Amino acid sequence: MELWIPITLFAAFCQNARSALQKHLKGRLGTTGATFVRFGYGFPVALVYLAALHWGLGNPLPEPGAVFWAVGALGGVAQIAATFLLVHLFAYRNFVVGTAYSKTEPVQAALFALVFLGEAVTPLASLAIAIGVVGVVMISLAGQSLRFRSVATALVGRPALIGLASAALFGLSAVCYRAASLSLEGPNFVMQAAATLAYVTVFQTVLMAAWMRWREPEQLAASVANWRAGIWVGLAGVAGSAGWFTAMTLQQVAYVRALGQIELVFTFLASWLVFREKVHPSEALGAALIVAAIVVLLLGT
DSSP states (O other): OOTHHHHHHHHHHHHHHHHHHHHHHTTTSOHHHHHHHHHHTTHHHHHHHHHIIIIITOOOOOOOOHHHHHHHHHHHHHHHHHHHHHHHGGGSTTHHHHHHHGGGHHHHHHHHIIIIIOOOOOHHHHHHHHHHHHHHHHHHTTTOOOOHHHHHHHTTSHHHHHHHHHHHHHHHHHHHHHHHHHHTOOSOHHHHHHHHHHHHHHHHHHHHHHHHHHHOHHHHHHHHHTHHHHHHHHHHHHHHHHHHHHHHHHSOHHHHHHHTTHHHHHHHHIIIIISOOOOOHHHHHHHHHHHHHHHHHHHTO
16 A cells, blocks of 8 residues: 555544534634634644654754745645635525535646646546545535526536635645645655645744734634643644645645545544434435545556
């Protein structure tokens, strides 16, 4: 088994845990505050991780250049903007189709990787990505009584455009992170990913803290007040991000993000087996399609 596969599975599991913690924390914080704790409480962990690799294990620090600083910052801004757009979708009554569109990130990530990095995917991998996106969309639309006319109208509406923009920015951020990590050219993939993660997380923390200090100081204060829960969000977030960054240093973004869709299967299984929630048939079919897509993806790599 190639190393990027278990690393991606670990990242998806950690992201699932982080999302659950953020959802719980959102009851005490607003959207901005719940988003900020991911970075604000995560960057110290990212710095400790980098320091442990350097001073603890003796790995030399990478030597970043202008490309690293610029592309890493672009990825950080794109990820923040994508998150805000995704949250903004819920302000619309017909947000469901837009949310489904936001799940097209693996497709758009593949396009960005082809344009900016010259990385093409195989026909079999393209099929796997398409199957996976269909599966994710089915889970997103589960239980919704959508008629053909309402769906057709929603496809060209503002929520759909916001969903597409969110997916595009998430895809762009992933490609930027891979480009930044690869630009370091050593000393090894673990240090490249760790250095990129540390820089991006610190950059995002400073950027969001400055913006919140200006526009939402009460959210910044609330984020500090809820430090006990925030620490766990930051820890789970950095653990997941370390996995994503490492996997994307080893493998093309399109493959990593396509395999990462297994996060939805984790969520589906938790709701079914742990919380004993009723499962909609389309959710079960969507989860099965994601698993089938992953099998096809692994056969095609």
